[in-house]
Amino acid sequence: MIKVYIPRDTAAISMGADDVAKAIASLPEDIHVIRNGTWGMTYLEPLVEVETQKGRIAYGPVQVSDIPSLYKAGFLDGADHELCQGPTAEIDYLKNQERLTFARCGLVDPLSIDDYIKNGGFQGLKRALKLSEKNIIDDVMTSGLRGRGGAAFPTGIKWNTVLETEADQKYICCNADEGDSGTFSDRILMESDPFCLIEGMIIAGLAVKATKGYIYLRSEYPLCKVVLNDAIRTAKAQNYLGSSICDSDKEFDIEVRIGAGSYVCGEETAMLESLEGKRGMVRAKPPLPAHVGLFGKPTVINNVLSLASIPIILAKGGEYYKDFGIGRSRGTIAFQLAGNVKRGGLVEKAFGITLGDMIDRYGGGTYSGKNIKAVQVGGPLGAYIPPENFDLPLDYEAFSEAGAVLGHGGIVIFDETADMKEQAKFAFDFCAIESCGKCTPCRIGSTRGSEQIEKGNLELTEELCDLMDTSSLCAMGGMTPIPVKSAMKHWPKDFEN
Amino acid sequence: MVDLNKAQEIVDHYSQVEGGLLECLHGLQQAFGYVPKETIDIMADGFNISRAEVHGVISYYHDFRLKPYGRTVVRICQAEACQAMGSRALSAHVAKKMGIDVGKSNEEYTLEAVYCFGNCALSPNLEINGKLHARVDQDNFDELIKKEGAV
Ligand SMILES: Cc1cc2nc3c(=O)[nH]c(=O)nc-3n(C[C@H](O)[C@H](O)[C@H](O)COP(=O)(O)O)c2cc1C
Ligand code: SF4
Numbered sequence A: 001m002i003k004v005y006i007p008r009d010t011a012a013i014s015m016g017a018d019d020v021a022k023a024i025a026s027l028p029e030d031i032h033v034i035r036n037g038t039w040g041m042t043y044l045e046p047l048v049e050v051e052t053q054k055g056r057i058a059y060g061p062v063q064v065s066d067i068p069s070l071y072k073a074g075f076l077d078g079a080d081h082e083l084c085q086g087p088t089a090e091i092d093y094l095k096n097q098e099r100l101t102f103a104r105c106g107l108v109d110p111l112s113i114d115d116y117i118k119n120g121g122f123q124g125l126k127r128a129l130k131l132s133e134k135n136i137i138d139d140v141m142t143s144g145l146r147g148r149g150g151a152a153f154p155t156g157i158k159w160n161t162v163l164e165t166e167a168d169q170k171y172i173c174c175n176a177d178e179g180d181s182g183t184f185s186d187r188i189l190m191e192s193d194p195f196c197l198i199e200g201m202i203i204a205g206l207a208v209k210a211t212k213g214y215i216y217l218r219s220e221y222p223l224c225k226v227v228l229n230d231a232i233r234t235a236k237a238q239n240y241l242g243s244s245i246c247d248s249d250k251e252f253d254i255e256v257r258i259g260a261g262s263y264v265c266g267e268e269t270a271m272l273e274s275l276e277g278k279r280g281m282v283r284a285k286p287p288l289p290a291h292v293g294l295f296g297k298p299t300v301i302n303n304v305l306s307l308a309s310i311p312i313i314l315a316k317g318g319e320y321y322k323d324f325g326i327g328r329s330r331g332t333i334a335f336q337l338a339g340n341v342k343r344g345g346l347v348e349k350a351f352g353i354t355l356g357d358m359i360d361r362y363g364g365g366t367y368s369g370k371n372i373k374a375v376q377v378g379g380p381l382g383a384y385i386p387p388e389n390f391d392l393p394l395d396y397e398a399f400s401e402a403g404a405v406l407g408h409g410g411i412v413i414f415d416e417t418a419d420m421k422e423q424a425k426f427a428f429d430f431c432a433i434e435s436c437g438k439c440t441p442c443r444i445g446s447t448r449g450s451e452q453i454e455k456g457n458l459e460l461t462e463e464l465c466d467l468m469d470t471s472s473l474c475a476m477g478g479m480t481p482i483p484v485k486s487a488m489k490h491w492p493k494d495f496e497n
Numbered sequence B: 001m002v003d004l005n006k007a008q009e010i011v012d013h014y015s016q017v018e019g020g021l022l023e024c025l026h027g028l029q030q031a032f033g034y035v036p037k038e039t040i041d042i043m044a045d046g047f048n049i050s051r052a053e054v055h056g057v058i059s060y061y062h063d064f065r066l067k068p069y070g071r072t073v074v075r076i077c078q079a080e081a082c083q084a085m086g087s088r089a090l091s092a093h094v095a096k097k098m099g100i101d102v103g104k105s106n107e108e109y110t111l112e113a114v115y116c117f118g119n120c121a122l123s124p125n126l127e128i129n130g131k132l133h134a135r136v137d138q139d140n141f142d143e144l145i146k147k148e149g150a151v
Helices: A010-014 A017-025 A064-073 A113-118 A123-128 A133-143 A155-164 A185-192 A194-208 A222-237 A268-275 A304-308 A310-316 A318-322 A355-363 A396-401 A420-434 A445-455 A458-471 A475-479 A481-490 B004-014 B021-032 B039-047 B051-060 B087-098 B138-148
Strands: A002-005 A031-034 A048-052 A055-059 A084-087 A171-176 A212-217 A253-258 A299-303 A332-339 A345-350 A372-377 A410-415 B072-077 B109-114 B126-128 B131-133
Touching (some): A010 A017, A010 B131, A017 A031, A017 A064, A113 A194, A123 A194, A133 A155, A133 A194, A133 A310, A133 A318, A155 A194, A155 A299, A171 A194, A171 A304, A185 A222, A194 A299, A194 A304, A194 A310, A212 A222, A222 A253, A332 A355, A355 A372, A355 A410, A420 A475, A445 A458, A458 A481, B004 B021, B021 B039, B039 B051, B072 B087, B087 B138, B126 B138, B131 B138
Parallel strands (some): A171 A212, A171 A299, A332 A410
Antiparallel strands (some): A055 A084, A372 A410, B126 B131
């Protein structure tokens, strides 16, 4: 029997992976098609792998129309073909990454708990079950892990606050709203290794004495919902979730809740409101969600990737994780190459590689073949960066010193046809559409800003930016000036009327 | 006619779920294709909140609609990663082809803006009747809408 792997991943499916899987399964051979997760080499999707004596051999991007010629060439024996990428593990894009959080993505069948366990799964949980709450948190502190959702707050400190707050009920809320354009790493993790997120959430629960977890998932990710619910069912059936985790006296349960197309509901307090079934209005802080969170109870809110980094930290110890990275940015981060890029996809690297290296070595330049004009890093609230600044190391501190944002690691590339005035105007327009409306600088300022840019009134735009920056309640209004100001600063010609 | 018994059943179920109003709205929308106005009273009763509050939640979220969709629903990404691959021109083409603006709906077509499908390495993206398509350009859109559209 020949094992053939074809990802069940939104990106691969959007390029025809389901049809490719059907066509390969119907070849007149004894074939076992496994729908694995994606390796994150999105530019090669659908990436078909054949298991051979030499390991898994990759072909991509495969269309249904390529299958006759692949078959004729002998791809089921790992033979050469123009789409052959060689052994998967040897592909440069993948080989040179540091895969800690995403170690299993692509490798395994996402819904096979046996695959998960065989590849290191639940080692962290097993260890955590033997530790005190304090010791689990110590390990997370040692790792230096900072929130991957954007604000980069130390995860251990957040957990400690929740642990130290007494309450009859506490919650773990996983922020799976992933609203930033140019980001898809949460999606990949959830579709390709859902048990990893589940394990991370259980450990978080143990650490702060929370017994219930919610995953707030954006509605634009329907496949994630199916995969997560399936994985949660399996984990329950095998006693990893429920009232006696791994036969201990600890309990934990997870429920998936679906968002409804609001960007600002990724902001943590708006997310809590939304989880409570209300309008996604941002709450003023304090009180911190760690003290008064979901349904008024102490709540840990973490991004998918913060939580999915926990299993390896607990399995291998905080020191192991901390050894990756530079300065105060420890461990690895999932970068996502997106937009006008030749080789788009997910690259997990230790902090410290430069932006230029990331774009050249991995991205391979633009898809259009034209020169790069600008790169937006860190989502819609992140700065536009010109090629002169590509020597910037991908590190939280270096980015904030440069007035930029690393955020959730999205890197959107624009070629020379981009009009930066349009992009600046869009930043305001997006803020106007998505503003929760609670405070005036954001609610009104965004609309006025868009008008002023249209009119070419740059001085007033600058003033408005300063106002929004200093007097908005949350980062939606507070950071919208970042893309606007960076565009005005680096591409002044685009703003001449 | 809206099957109010069915609506009642859905509301009864989700009003038992902590903070379940959004889930309820998704449930109604799945059952009816939209949130029928007649169900607002049922929700207000079931969740023990005012009709205005129910309305407030519905109107806050882009996903919830008080009117049925057209037979063919196209949702097109308007965010940066798709812009970088020409989504502005593509949107204009799609709007022209369908004969309605982004954000508008008629019996035949609904054309909605979406801010990111999380498929940003293969932009521009759009969805036709729930199925996501990547690397869409003007030519293959014309093919797709012929093949995947409801008409
Ligand atoms: C407008 C806005 C949108 C946000 N969207 C997200 C999001 O989609 N996912 C996310 O994890 N964090 C998002 N955040 C950050 C969260 O508020 C919060 O910092 C994060 O979920 C905390 O988790 P972490 O410490 O693990 O990063 C957003 C913040 C703002 C202001
Ligand atoms: S800055 Fe905008 S999104 Fe944030 S609280 Fe104010 S109005 Fe709401």
